[in-house]
Amino acid sequence: MSEQPKAAPSATRRSEASRRAILTAAFDLVGEVGYAKLTIEAIAARAGVGKQTIYRWWPSKGAVLVDAVLMLSEDRETRTAALPDTDDLARDLKTALRATVAELNDPRYDQPLRALNTEIAHDPQLAATYRERLHEPMQEIKRQRLRKAWKAGQLDTDIDLDVAIDLLWGPLLNRWLLRTGPLTEEYADRIVDTALGGLNPRSWLLPGRL
Amino acid sequence: MSEQPKAAPSATRRSEASRRAILTAAFDLVGEVGYAKLTIEAIAARAGVGKQTIYRWWPSKGAVLVDAVLMLSEDRETRTAALPDTDDLARDLKTALRATVAELNDPRYDQPLRALNTEIAHDPQLAATYRERLHEPMQEIKRQRLRKAWKAGQLDTDIDLDVAIDLLWGPLLNRWLLRTGPLTEEYADRIVDTALGGLNPRSWLLPGRL
Amino acid sequence: MSEQPKAAPSATRRSEASRRAILTAAFDLVGEVGYAKLTIEAIAARAGVGKQTIYRWWPSKGAVLVDAVLMLSEDRETRTAALPDTDDLARDLKTALRATVAELNDPRYDQPLRALNTEIAHDPQLAATYRERLHEPMQEIKRQRLRKAWKAGQLDTDIDLDVAIDLLWGPLLNRWLLRTGPLTEEYADRIVDTALGGLNPRSWLLPGRL
Amino acid sequence: MSEQPKAAPSATRRSEASRRAILTAAFDLVGEVGYAKLTIEAIAARAGVGKQTIYRWWPSKGAVLVDAVLMLSEDRETRTAALPDTDDLARDLKTALRATVAELNDPRYDQPLRALNTEIAHDPQLAATYRERLHEPMQEIKRQRLRKAWKAGQLDTDIDLDVAIDLLWGPLLNRWLLRTGPLTEEYADRIVDTALGGLNPRSWLLPGRL
């Protein structure tokens, strides 16, 4: 969507250099001045580009941000194309969640990701773009690892994989975004352990109790 | 915090009528025009108040919003002083999560709560206020119900209550805020079941049961 | 000066339509609401112009006013390019001073001219602009008429033409601005007669007295 | 007028200390920050007085200023109760006009007097007060000296004393207020000489003298 301009200029003549300069400037600026003070004028100035060039190709500031984050994540995505897979599900999930923690705690990504989340929260249109271009691909990667575990009998048969992913990553993202507590590796590990084991007592399932 | 003005005017002669008018106007307006188009000028105009009266007592638009949400939630808080407690933990948690789902889906609260979350995500100062005044009290209510279950042996001994709460409510809030999927009662139920039971297969814990 | 903006925008693309609308609005408004209640916001609104367009090209409200008065006076200036010249100096001066009286008493000019005088009195910078663009050209016109009279032997050899002009017009402007008395044609005539003849008694110069 | 409050408080209990503090603060402040930036709030703060105390006794900022200038000039007025009188009219007038020049050039009086003139120019009500309390008394002093000269045959019989005064002081005040030229003692002297002798050539009055 953010790539589909309002009235579709020829698009063939679009300057790739300008496009990259704008997205880079947007990403850098949001990291420097924060989301609230990010302005189109500043992005244009930083990118050495006329304002109109931005308005021509993106419908809103948020759309620029989505594309900016997308550009960077698409470079990485190839590298992180799959979750670790060592046959030890718990360990692999802890590695994956710790990676998420590291990324969210990375000062280079903190502001851009917060800005992205804000735009998504307020603009259903952008949320759709985000789901398709960023969320769904990553969700699928996670799903694959869990599906493999499920096939290996390492997950309960009744499990909904998407719910499982929500259970693992939801608390993390939530704590980071709302700052309701410190985002540490220990927390990530505990989430994995608790999610895998469940809240119910082990005992009542044990043979001795029967 | 949001009640502590910048340079602490005498506060004795503060107009309670103006305070309520401002908070009500802010809450109503954010619901009508959305967070992005919410302006201090409009709040002041709607409240029939000078802009300075807002700037005198609140340091930012976000602080007004926090107080606005607070004002409303404090009225309800007394009613919802405790989570349901019927000795059936799963059923009670489902009731509680369904209530959260209903609230998040309520069009009257949608915009204000999204705005609140945005402000918290970008302003650590406001996040602290939010934690103390809204998050922590509600967290304690949830903790109490879980603590009771824990004492009754309905929860695993090793469980960290806060992690448990995150596991239950985190996915909900996350899905709502980022619109990664529909927020239904079924989803709430499934979260409770999955969180209580865990992702691990029942079988490997209870070989004798096979 | 008032045409020289603070940091000199390119000025090539300056909108002539906006410029005229602003000056006309300023002139009209000061006549309607008076100098004290003349605001930049009202000028912008009346001119159908953004406030920034005013601030971009004029450093102060006073500078706008000077230009506004200038714009009108430059249209007239061509007509009034010279003082009447009938070889009867006294009659011509009376005609000229009566014209000044009529202008100062004209309700369309009263407020704008008072506002102009106020700005000049408080801003040496504006006073310089006024001197160069308005005062000096008019002064030269008056000088020319007096110079001609001087060459014709109708003025005392020792006369300083600028002092003569001050003597004729100073009392007029003063009485008008400070309202120390009614500004009538009779007063103008009397000024001319008194200034020409001097305060000294005629007698002591007469041969009979020697 | 400026002493007559709107709805006439009892005035008996009026604090003389506050009154003087306000007038002194107003006079000092206008000299420091200039007329445009003179505010009632600053006067009140400088005087250590509540704003209401100013609004209670004066209808406008201009009224305060008139009283402030009045307070100071009333102290001096007794000293300068009369113009110099040495039987040499020209010399006496030069002395008087030089005194006016000195006063207008005095940096302590420059801003207050400009402010006063501005208020008078824009508020007929204040102009009336000024005329009665300041202008007329000084006018009478000047009139007395000229009347004496007139009786002594040192002035033309047909002279209107008020016009004569305007001819002498008008150019001065005008040049000072509009900054159309430097205000020097030489200028004052020349005004006196020119006004006394008149613009007409001496010759045509005295053919026999050729």
Place this chain on the structure above:
DNA sequence: TTCTAACCGAGACGGTACGTCTCGTCTTAAT
């Protein structure tokens, strides 16, 4: 000598305008 009505300092209030900033559109000049 107490009462009490006014003035006093302080400053919060509903407003208006300030001068600045950014928005999204439109125009120009130069490549």
Place this chain on the structure above:
DNA sequence: ATTAAGACGAGACGTACCGTCTCGGTTAGAA
């Protein structure tokens, strides 16, 4: 024909004062 540069109409920002309005606390003059 697209770009960078940037002027434009619009309008919100946060600040400064406006003139009005309490609020307690003196401070007389009348009781």
